[in-house]
């Protein structure tokens with residue numbers, strides 16, 4: 001087992017000397033560990049956000065994000081966490097009715113956000129630990145359409161609370177077939193950049209994510225792609241607010257800037273991290289996430305645990321392990337803490353009944369080796 005060393009990009013020697021090499025400590029589904037050079041990029045001096053230097057940084061990040069989202073449409077970058085863009089999506093794209101699929105805590109949050117924005121939100125419950133299926137989407141949409149048009153549907157690609165991934169390509173195709181006018185809004189907060197999501201090819205109208213999960217950046221930035229037809233729809237929606245108004249963001253984006261003061265230091269980190277992502281290669285990055293997920297599922301089963309996620313729909317970025325051996329998750333985490341590592345307990349009702357191992361962002365095979373060795377040692381002592 002060896003620590004992964006990282007390459008430093010655009011970092012002064014004096015900064016380089018104070019940052020430690022990357023070694024994963026956090027196996028929780030966000031925030032994730034940030035590579036040292038990405039963290040260090042935040043220490044560069046401030047610049048004005050109407051300067052040429054900032055506009056160049058913005059343009060570079062925008063082009064790279066479009067590549068990563070696989071879209072020719074725009075990607076907005078905002079100083080907020082992902083929830084801010086859940087709210088932006090609702091306020092900009094839902095005139096009155098939205099159908100929200102709820103199969104966990106974060107998809108439920110999007111439903112709650114829609115209610116908070118005073119929209120007619122129609123909640124469709126899907127059992128936790130299972131994925132949202134195209135047939136359920138078809139049924140729910142058809143019954144909602146009986147009462148009038150549906151502006152949009154919301155769905156979480158990767159339900160972080162349960163470790164379930166839903167087939168958003170098929171869901172988007174189903175929505176298009178049944179109700180072509182209905183916009184498809186997707187939360188990919190904990191999967192984006194760990195799993196391939198070709199936004200244009202899949203006809204996703206809005207895909208949102210935040211910085212601190214698979215993107216492995218500090219918290220504080222959020223990103224969303226917005227299709228041309230979604231942007232056109234926003235122009236007809238009242239009560240879009242100001243900070244997250246897509247029309248205002250669009251006007252600024254055309255000038256390579258943001259309407260309000262951007263999080264300049266975080267944007268510098270973003271620039272470095274996007275370079276790292278493309279240096280690794282997106283295919284290699286997606287393959288690494290798939291491999292680490294498979295290794296984690298194997299470790300769990302080999303060690304006498306069961307998997308919580310419906311078979312065939314397990315997340316590639318976070319694995320929810322059913323605590324069938326009824327170990328103390330608290331004791332496990334205390335043991336891991338002594339080895340400078342941390343995993344997550346089960347979410348909500350699943351506290352102590354499950355635990356979650358995140359393998360997203362910059363986590364490498366060697367990090368998993370270290371984690372599995374420590375967890376196996378813990379189990380051996382507690383048999």
Ligand SMILES: *Cc1c(COP(=O)(O)O)cnc(C)c1O
Pocket residue numbers: 030081082083084106107156158159160187188189190210211213
């Ligand atoms: C973490 C998470 C959110 C919330 O994102 P914040 O950046 O914390 O606001 C929303 N959806 C999913 C799927 C998440 O994992």
